Amino acid sequence: MTPDNVLESTLSTAPATEPVLPPENRQTNRTVARSLTLHTVLAGIGILFLAPMLWLFLASIDSQASWGIEWPHFSLINFRHVLTGSLLHSLWNSVVLAVISTLIASVAGVFAAYALSRRRIPFKGPLILFIIFSSGVPLAIMVIPVYEIFSRFGFLSILPTAVFLSVTSLPFEVYLMKNFIDAVPTDLEEAARMERASTFQVLRRVVIPLALPGIAAAAIFGFVNAWGSFVVPLILISPANQQPAPIAIYTFLTLPKAQFGNIAAYSLIFCVPVFILYAVSSRLFREGFVLGGGVKG
Amino acid sequence: MVSSSVVDTVTGPSLGELWKTRHDKARYQWSSLGLLTPTFALLIFLFLVPMGFAIYLGLTNLTLIGPTAVHSSFTGMQNLIRLKGDTTFWSSLWVTGIFIVGSIAGVVVLGYTLASLLMRATAWMRIVVGGVVVISWMMPAVTAGMTWYASTTGNGTFGTLFGHPNANLLDAQPLLVVTLASIWSMTGFSMLVMGAALRNIPSEAIEAAIVENASTWQRFRMIVLPLLRPTMTAIVLLTGLLALANFSLIYVMTQGGPGNSTNILPLYSYQQAFTYNNLAYGALIGNVMVLIATVFGVFYVRITARRI
Numbered sequence: 001m002t003p004d005n006v007l008e009s010t011l012s013t014a015p016a017t018e019p020v021l022p023p024e025n026r027q028t029n030r031t032v033a034r035s036l037t038l039h040t041v042l043a044g045i046g047i048l049f050l051a052p053m054l055w056l057f058l059a060s061i062d063s064q065a066s067w068g069i070e071w072p073h074f075s076l077i078n079f080r081h082v083l084t085g086s087l088l089h090s091l092w093n094s095v096v097l098a099v100i101s102t103l104i105a106s107v108a109g110v111f112a113a114y115a116l117s118r119r120r121i122p123f124k125g126p127l128i129l130f131i132i133f134s135s136g137v138p139l140a141i142m143v144i145p146v147y148e149i150f151s152r153f154g155f156l157s158i159l160p161t162a163v164f165l166s167v168t169s170l171p172f173e174v175y176l177m178k179n180f181i182d183a184v185p186t187d188l189e190e191a192a193r194m195e196r197a198s199t200f201q202v203l204r205r206v207v208i209p210l211a212l213p214g215i216a217a218a219a220i221f222g223f224v225n226a227w228g229s230f231v232v233p234l235i236l237i238s239p240a241n242q243q244p245a246p247i248a249i250y251t252f253l254t255l256p257k258a259q260f261g262n263i264a265a266y267s268l269i270f271c272v273p274v275f276i277l278y279a280v281s282s283r284l285f286r287e288g289f290v291l292g293g294g295v296k297g
Numbered sequence: 298m299v300s301s302s303v304v305d306t307v308t309g310p311s312l313g314e315l316w317k318t319r320h321d322k323a324r325y326q327w328s329s330l331g332l333l334t335p336t337f338a339l340l341i342f343l344f345l346v347p348m349g350f351a352i353y354l355g356l357t358n359l360t361l362i363g364p365t366a367v368h369s370s371f372t373g374m375q376n377l378i379r380l381k382g383d384t385t386f387w388s389s390l391w392v393t394g395i396f397i398v399g400s401i402a403g404v405v406v407l408g409y410t411l412a413s414l415l416m417r418a419t420a421w422m423r424i425v426v427g428g429v430v431v432i433s434w435m436m437p438a439v440t441a442g443m444t445w446y447a448s449t450t451g452n453g454t455f456g457t458l459f460g461h462p463n464a465n466l467l468d469a470q471p472l473l474v475v476t477l478a479s480i481w482s483m484t485g486f487s488m489l490v491m492g493a494a495l496r497n498i499p500s501e502a503i504e505a506a507i508v509e510n511a512s513t514w515q516r517f518r519m520i521v522l523p524l525l526r527p528t529m530t531a532i533v534l535l536t537g538l539l540a541l542a543n544f545s546l547i548y549v550m551t552q553g554g555p556g557n558s559t560n561i562l563p564l565y566s567y568q569q570a571f572t573y574n575n576l577a578y579g580a581l582i583g584n585v586m587v588l589i590a591t592v593f594g595v596f597y598v599r600i601t602a603r604r605i
Contacts, residue, residue: 039422042414045407046426049433051454052481055447056440068452068462104339112336119329127333129598134344136535136597137590138542141563144570144580145347145354167343174336199328228437230545231563235571246439250549253443260447267440278435 059264066260078265087266089241090248094270097162097233097244098226104166105173106219113177114207118186128178135171143235150236158242161233162226169225173218180214181207213284220281224274245270348587355581361574369577376581386582388557389565393541396476396561400540401533403480408487408532409525412495415488427488434485442549445478467550471558475547479540487532494528495521527600534597538590562586 059065060079062072082088115121116128146164150156184207192202208215230246237243243251249270252263355376359369380386411430415423433441448454449466456464467474498521506516544563547553553560553568560568562582570579 035417038414038417039419042411042418042422042426045411046429049426049429049481049484051458052441052445052448052478053429053433053436054454056444059447066452067447067450069448069454069457070452108335108339111332115329115332119332120325121329121333122325127337129602130340132601133594133598134340136538136601137594138538139344140544141542141583141586141590142344142347142351144566144576144583145351146343147570148354148359148576148580149347149350163339164343167339170336170339199326199332224435228439230437230439231548231567235567246437246545249439249443253549263443267443271436271440274435274437275432278431 056264056268059260060268061265062261064261065264078259078261079269081259082262082266082269086241087245087248090243090245091270093158093242094227094244094246097158097165097229098223100159100162101166101169101226102219102222104163105170105222106215108166109170109173109218110177110203110208110211110215112174113181114203116174117178117181118189131171131174131178133171135175139168139171140229140232143232147235156236156238158237158239158244161236164236165226165229165232166222168229168232169222173222176218176221177211177214180211180217184210217281217284220277220284224277227274351580351584351587354577355584357577359577359580361571361576363574366576372577376578379578380581380585385557385560385565389560389562389582390585392472392557392559393561395472396479396543396559397537397540399476400479400483400543401536403476404483404487404536405529405532407480407484408491409529411484411488412491415492416495430488431485433481434483436482438482438543438545439549441478441482442546445474445481445546446550449474468555471551471555475550475559478546478550479543482546483536483539487536490528490532491525494525498524527603530600531597534593534600538593538597541586541590541593562589 055067055069058069058072061074061076062070063075063077064073065078116124116131121127147156150160150164188206188210189202192206197205228246229244230250233244233247234250237247245266249263249267252258252266353371356371356373357369358365358372358375360366411426415427418426436444446467449456450468451463451465453466455466456462502520502524503516506520511519541561542563543561544567547559547561547564548567551559553564557565563586566579566582566586568579569575569582
């Protein structure tokens with residue numbers, strides 16, 4: 001994600017530009033034909049994008065699913081099968097992994113974002129450039145040296161992995177939250193300062209509540225990032241009972257007698273939090289920045 | 298802006314203090330250090346230190362198991378010489394290049410096409426098609442890889458859709474199929490960002506061009522493209538970076554096979570480190586990835602920083 005553009009996309013509430021009306025009526029036919037082509041092309045692209053997902057939906061409600069695409073023998077038994085035992089436990093591990101990593105990244109990130117936004121700091125420019133750089137570079141490519149470090153300290157388990165996952169989303173979260181805090185008016189903060197509020201109080205009572213949509217969006221980004229991560233837990237978590245859901249899905253696939261319907265149902269359940277959080281975050285972005293009313297005259 | 302200086306004036310500092318402290322500029326505050334420490338400590342210990350460590354690691358004979366797993370030693374150029382003669386590495390670099398370029402081209406073209414067409418489409422179309430594309434972007438990589446595997450293997454959706462239900466597309470064109478999957482999984486992002494950039498283009502500019510009788514192509518080339526260039530560059534670089542690190546999707550679909558036809562660098566690095574137990578050699582291949590990522594990252598910083 002590019003930080004800037006996400007903000008741009010969220011801040012521009014302007015409606016899509018209306019098609020320019022033809023000046024004369026004889027052009028109407030051409031406009032209709034054009035609109036028809038446009039919608040056909042769009043429908044075509046939409047179908048091509050939908051096609052790969054089709055298997056997931058159909059197999060999840062098919063009691064006799066295979067890798068092939070076929071009309072399902074409708075049943076919800078797959079969903080009932082996968083919400084038990086070790087599979088349920090893997091989902092729980094995913095929750096633990098994602099929640100801890102989100103908490104670490106968001107708390108550390110909001111402090112840094114505030115400091116980078118408001119304070120006079122030596123080498124501020126280079127620090128911000130470093131944050132931008134590491135928000136673009138996928139830090140998961142560091143996983144082999146991190147594996148070696150973790151294995152020397154006996155850290156190959158779920159909690160240290162959550163810390164590493166928090167680092168992979170931290171730079172982008174800092175950058176996103178900094179942009180939001182930049183947009184919070186300083187008047188309220190100065191008023192709090194006049195009343196001799198401490199830095200921590202200013203943060204907790206003024207900055208965080210006002211920048212909450214941005215902080216929530218950053219936290220959601222962190223959660224989705226940790227939730228979907230596959231290669232990091234694959235390498236860094238060694239105990240079998242600490243494996244998160246993506247590893248469970250992969251293990252499922254490699255079994256000699258794979259239960260395709262179960263895999264599909266489980267994957268679908270695994271996707272649900274991501275979709276919900278995305279819907280929430282796009283709302284947050286749309287409703288964010290109603291701060292003007294906080295400062296009067 | 299920082300009010301502590303205001304407070305100082307109220308309580309009345311001595312003339313000497315006033316002389317020393319500049320009141321036109323905010324002062325450094327020690328609490329800033331406390332605010333920055335958690336983030337930068339995390340980034341130093343889990344990004345910069347591993348990066349430095351990996352450079353050393355790549356020049357040792359460390360293995361995952363066996364005697365050199367415990368007592369590894371510095372072997373200097375040995376791994377680099379091996380890398381130079383490693384045909385699998387060079388083919389992997391080539392495959393990575395094709396995968397990245399293909400992903401970028403697809404993501405940019407499809408993202409722009411969708412964004413510009415959806416702007417003129419009916420609300421209903423916008424919600425359905427836009428929604429499908431965004432969902433494919435949000436889907437976790439493991440799930441995306443699995444459902445693409447199912448759709449392109451024998452009896453899969455795509456084979457059925459094009460009238461050859463028994464064709465195993467994934468086996469026939471592995472690199473093409475994983476590149477398409479990668480494009481599919483990143484277009485949503487590009488579409489949203491391009492859509493936002495397109496909405497920011499002033500409609501006066503387009504209207505003026507229409508009055509001047511500019512063709513659609515001219516309007517695109519002379520107005521839309523120049524205004525969209527920074528956004529497109531950002532998308533190109535980010536897509537490149539994400540494709541470079543796109544381990545999960547390919548690992549689930551092909552594990553780098555058949556042969557080494559989809560063995561991009563992160564997979565080969567993983568394979569060397571954890572399948573063949575050559576941890577050091579895997580780290581060295583990882584360093585090549587870091588090098589490529591750094592080039593992309595520096596360009597990304599340059600275009601992003603220009604806008605702050």
